[in-house]
Amino acid sequence: MKQKNIRNFCIVAHIDHGKSTLADRLLERTHTVESRDMKQQVLDSLSLERERGITIKLVPVRMNYRARDGLDYVLNLIDTPGHVDFGYEVSRSLAACEGALLVVDATQGVEAQTVANAYQAIEQGLEILPIVNKIDLPSSLPENAKKEIADVVGLDASNAVLASAKDGTGIDEILERVVSDVPPPEGNPDAPLEALIFDSVYDNYRGVICYVRVMNGTLRPGQHILFMATNGRYPVDEVGVFRPGFTPVDCLGPGEVGYISASVKSLAEARVGDTVTDAAKPVDRPLPGYRKVKSVVFCGFYPVERDDYPQLRDALEKLCLNDAAITYEPETSVALGFGFRCGFLGLLHMDVAQERLKREFDVDLVATAPNVVYEITAQNGAVIEAHRPSDFPEIGEIEEIREPFIKLSVFLPSEYVGKVMQLVQEKRGIYRSMDYLTPDRVRLVYEMPLAEFIVDFHDKLKSQTRGYASLDYEFIGLRPSELVRVDVLVNGEAADAFSFICHKDAAYHRGHAAVTRLKELIPSQLFEVPIQASIGKRVIVRVNVKALRKDVLAKCYGGDITRKRKLLEKQKEGKKRMKQIGKVSIPQEAFLAFLQIDGEGK
Amino acid sequence: MPLFSPLFSLYLHVPFCVSKCSYCAFYSEPLGETPFLSNPPVSSRPFIMDSFISNPSITKWLLALSREAGYIDEIWEGRPRLRTLYIGGGTPTVLSLSQWERLLGILEGAFDFSVIEEVTVEANPCSLTEGHLRLWRDSFVTRVSVGVQSLQDDELSWLGRRHGSRMALQALEKTLSCGFDVSADLIFGLPFQTLRTWHDSLRGVAGSGVGHISAYQLTLEPGTPLARSSPSLPEGYSFYRFAQWYLPRRGLEQYEIASFSRPGKECRHNAAYWRQDPVLALGPGAWGYLSGFRYRNAPTLEEYAAWAATRPPVAEAERLGAPEGEFSQSHSRPRGVEAAILALRTKWGIDTTSFARRFGEELTEEVLGVLKKIPPRLVEFFEGGVRLTSSGMRVGNAIWVELLELADR
Structure with missing residues (x-):
């Protein structure tokens, strides 16, 4: 295929604006997939993705299209994950394209992720074709949507395609516009090989399969290639394209999108964003934009049954073969025993990993509430990465604590502005801007600690705005914060498992909530048990668990003695199952409550 | 203390009742024709026991009992000397006078009563007759434990008791007037009981002149009708604490978790349990304790009678709760x-x-x-x-x- 007849493009859209349905229609119209073989939304290959209507893993596809000019074209569609957690993967996919379809729902207008995605595409220098989708719906307002694209995103939407992916309206026009508007790829087939890995997957039989976009040079089976970030060298077993299944070809030239299979054993050796070059004739420097993904959200995974720890470990190992962005290391918990501390790109990523472990590996697990990583500079200059409260040095030894911040954009109907501003401020949000997109739609921009965002922000936002708000965020780095570690003392003894990190202004409130909760969960003992929350040595709040006042059932004669003893034995076993902190017996539920376990049937 | 004391306590279980009380988990066979009623009529006079005179179960029981008693002599090489005897149930007062005579005869034949300190019989106000009291007074019985449970009629009927408060008080009076040491059982922790009604029951019983009160908390025993209806019961703290405060003011000191008595009127038989003294068992469902091993006779009349016909029931008794080796290990x-x-x-x-x-x-x-x-x-x-x-x-x-x-x- 001649380079000038290739078009590489992707679709970007806010969640639910119809991206996957549109992709399905394009495949159907180009006979890449016959409609009778069409599963709903072919590209979302994980069952989980189909259920949730979101795309997590990218699956590219190659379409053959004879345009109205009578020429045959190859259209490579690279689907992108529609979630901010996968921002880096999105950027690499965009880098593999020359054009992007920007899909906007004609009933909803521009949403938070529409803007974020469009800007990313512009940043990558892509040609953007606005598509106003769902025009078949009675409530659709295509002109408003076009106006919002112009006003809010700032793109010329006068020639936007009006489409309905559902009934097929506008599909032909979209294909024509891809051919006419998206520029053909550039690149020199005789230059040294330069290919971008925009995704890689693990196949049980073939090992790692890299999805690549060739920028310059040519890829062939038998060629020795070099992964520039990891310095791995492998002979190529097979190259091919997606039709949409893996189809081997003789070579991949500049501008082409396809896959390489080279017996690479682990995803860590073929990282997304890395540059593949010819081992014998390498390029001087890799393609720009590569970075090693870094986990931003962490949580603990523990087996429901303690004996199932090995199964969980095996499942995590296998899952990580498929998803190099997950990190994990063993940890132990007072309440849950042996498990793993896992790092993720974001909340959705975490959710998906948990779900996949359950479905694909049949592992029953409990997940602890997510948290972030803090960076601490000690007075002696040492820099500490603190994953858990116990990693924090004593309060007097801390020079500065930094925590990850995000820039948060919320699009919402103007009637909810007051409520949402209040919510964001409660979450330590810092106001940046507010724009009226239309008289009744507003964009709020705040900066906010990630730690506050991951707790329950999304749920609260949804309930405050009845689901009418959309949000997008990006990481903007670590910032100093006035954080403190609040310790909980039970009967004067520090109980590590109950410590937590929070802003100093929230310490009293959160400390109060913590000791009150513990008061409910710790059963009465033979003596009064004080429960205190403290910052360093300073106690900020105290409650007491009253001493046990009655624990005896009256009679006990000859025949009762055996029964009585059994009851006492049972009571003893119950006590044994509790964890002793000093003289106080604390039931497992108390520890679980503090981990805010998100267990079965969430 | 020697491994085997030459003095024993004996527990005899009478496994019959007119009807089962809703809360009771002890083994007994109801003799009444009517099934358990949640609100039985409160009788104004004791049941006539004549209808049970020829009851075949009782006849069978007495026969099996006499057989078990017959083995006693073999096992112990002579008649064991008793220090205390407790005849409980069930409802011992459902036995007619002639059945009682037979029972006392069996006991006298098998055991040595020369140093007996205390013989208690449990009595239910609705089946206790003056005939019983006369017969007991003329034998070796020294103490009667009356199942009063409450002096509130609504509480009694909720518990499935077939007597009212008047009848219970009459039973106490009659028993006291015959010169027995009298104990009364009371129950607290009923769902609708108040501190006031609990006080009324305590006051009435203490005021009758009894020397001993057992105050039990109502518990849901598995398998009882009460447990099946799973009512929500109070924690019982205030009732218990009130009894601990009130009864000593009326001269009844607490000497055990559930027991209150006037000086010298503590139950010696129960004290044997709390001291791990040797206790022999007689009758189906009765339990004993010998030198570190606790045992229970066959729990139903049917099984018990079958055993007694061929060999000493104690040989087949179920060993309860005693860890291995405890039998021989005095320092366990x-x-x-x-x-x-x-x-x-x-x-x-x-x-x-x-x-x-x-x-x-x-x-x-x-x-x-x-x-x-x-x-x-x-x-x-x-x-x-x-x-x-x-x-x-x-x-x-x-x-x-x-x-x-x-x-x-």
């Missing part, structure tokens, strides 16, 4: 821990010297060590021993659980 830790727990039920508490003699200095020190860590308002150390205070008795389970952990070491 589990047995010592149980001894400590039982002793702490009573106002006498643990006598350090005799406890050390029975179970060794080491365990004694460990027990005292555990008790010293208990907050001082709950335990009282005195010259030669340690006991629970009134507050300690209220949280006995939690204290005993601490001791029980010693048994595992």
Whole structure:
């Protein structure tokens, strides 16, 4: 295929604006997939993705299209994950394209992720074709949507395609516009090989399969290639394209999108964003934009049954073969025993990993509430990465604590502005801007600690705005914060498992909530048990668990003695199952409550 | 203390009732024609027992009992000397006078009553007759325990009792006037009971002149109709604490978790249990304790009678709760821990010297060590021993659980 007849493009859209349905229609119209073989939304290959209507893993596809000019074209569609957690993967996919379809729902207008995605595409220098989708719906307002694209995103939407992916309206026009508007790829087939890995997957039989976009040079089976970030060298077993299944070809030239299979054993050796070059004739420097993904959200995974720890470990190992962005290391918990501390790109990523472990590996697990990583500079200059409260040095030894911040954009109907501003401020949000997109739609921009965002922000936002708000965020780095570690003392003894990190202004409130909760969960003992929350040595709040006042059932004669003893034995076993902190017996539920376990049937 | 005391306590179980009370888990066969009624008519006079005279179950039971008694002589090479005897149930007063005569005859034939200290019979107000009282007075019975349970008619009917408060008080009066030591059972912790009604029951019973009161908390025993209806029961703290406060003011001191008495009127038979003294069992479902091993006779009349026909029921008795080896091990830790727990039920508490003699200095020190860590308002150390205070008795389970952990070491 001649380079000038290739078009590489992707679709970007806010969640639910119809991206996957549109992709399905394009495949159907180009006979890449016959409609009778069409599963709903072919590209979302994980069952989980189909259920949730979101795309997590990218699956590219190659379409053959004879345009109205009578020429045959190859259209490579690279689907992108529609979630901010996968921002880096999105950027690499965009880098593999020359054009992007920007899909906007004609009933909803521009949403938070529409803007974020469009800007990313512009940043990558892509040609953007606005598509106003769902025009078949009675409530659709295509002109408003076009106006919002112009006003809010700032793109010329006068020639936007009006489409309905559902009934097929506008599909032909979209294909024509891809051919006419998206520029053909550039690149020199005789230059040294330069290919971008925009995704890689693990196949049980073939090992790692890299999805690549060739920028310059040519890829062939038998060629020795070099992964520039990891310095791995492998002979190529097979190259091919997606039709949409893996189809081997003789070579991949500049501008082409396809896959390489080279017996690479682990995803860590073929990282997304890395540059593949010819081992014998390498390029001087890799393609720009590569970075090693870094986990931003962490949580603990523990087996429901303690004996199932090995199964969980095996499942995590296998899952990580498929998803190099997950990190994990063993940890132990007072309440849950042996498990793993896992790092993720974001909340959705975490959710998906948990779900996949359950479905694909049949592992029953409990997940602890997510948290972030803090960076601490000690007075002696040492820099500490603190994953858990116990990693924090004593309060007097801390020079500065930094925590990850995000820039948060919320699009919402103007009637909810007051409520949402209040919510964001409660979450330590810092106001940046507010724009009226239309008289009744507003964009709020705040900066906010990630730690506050991951707790329950999304749920609260949804309930405050009845689901009418959309949000997008990006990481903007670590910032100093006035954080403190609040310790909980039970009967004067520090109980590590109950410590937590929070802003100093929230310490009293959160400390109060913590000791009150513990008061409910710790059963009465033979003596009064004080429960205190403290910052360093300073106690900020105290409650007491009253001493046990009655624990005896009256009679006990000859025949009762055996029964009585059994009851006492049972009571003893119950006590044994509790964890002793000093003289106080604390039931497992108390520890679980503090981990805010998100267990079965969430 | 020798391994086998030459003196025994004997528990005889009478496994018959007119009808089962809703809360009771003891073994008995209802004799009444009518099934259990949640609101039985409150009878104004005792049931006539004649209808049970020729009851085949009772006849069968008496026959089996006489057979078991017949083996006693073989096993013990002579008639064992009894210190205390307790005839409980069930409802011993459902037996007619002639059946009682037969029963007392069997006992006299099998046991030596020459040094007997106490013989208690349990009596139900609705089946207790003056005939019973006369017969008992003329035999060796010294003490009658009357199942009063409450002096509130609505409470009694909720419990499935077939008598009212008047009848219960009459039963106490009659028994007292015959010169017996009298004990009354009372129950607290009913769903609709109030401190006021509890006070009324305590006052009425204490005022009748009884020398002993057993105050039980209502518990849901598995398999009882009450447990099946799973009512929500109060924690019972205020009732129990009130009894602990009120009864001593009326001259009835608390000498055990559930027992209150005037001076010298403590139940000696029950004390045998709390001291781990040897107790023999007679009759189906009866339990005994011999030198560290606790056993129970066949639990139903059917099985019991079958055994008794061929061999001593005690040989087939189910050994209960005694860990392996305890039978022969006089210094067994589990047995010592149980001894400590039982002793702490009573106002006498643990006598350090005799406890050390029975179970060794080491365990004694460990027990005292555990008790010293208990907050001082709950335990009282005195010259030669340690006991629970009134507050300690209220949280006995939690204290005993601490001791029980010693048994595992």
